[in-house]
Amino acid sequence: MLLLSLIVSIVAVCVAFFICKGIELYVTRTLLMNYSLSISNLQLLLPVFVGCLTSFLCSLLPAVYAARLNVTTALKFE
DSSP states (O other): OHHHHHHHHHHHHHHHHHHHHHHHHHHHHTSOOOOOOOOOHHHHHHHHHHHHHHHHHHHHHHHHHHHHSOHHHHHHTO
16 A cells, blocks of 8 residues: 555646646746746655555554454344
């Protein structure tokens, strides 16, 4: 689950980066404005970290709940 979240977060950051570059090109060429986009490494890594942390926590809570269940109780509902 964490690997999937990492891949999705990286793809989302890449798509957002290219959309921002496209907007920058549009503004500078069409509207004839001097517009420059600068993105730091922290701004690229922070969404990936937050996405992976959220995925980890959302996967951890049901796993802890399932680990605390009694085996006979868990099998009774199967």
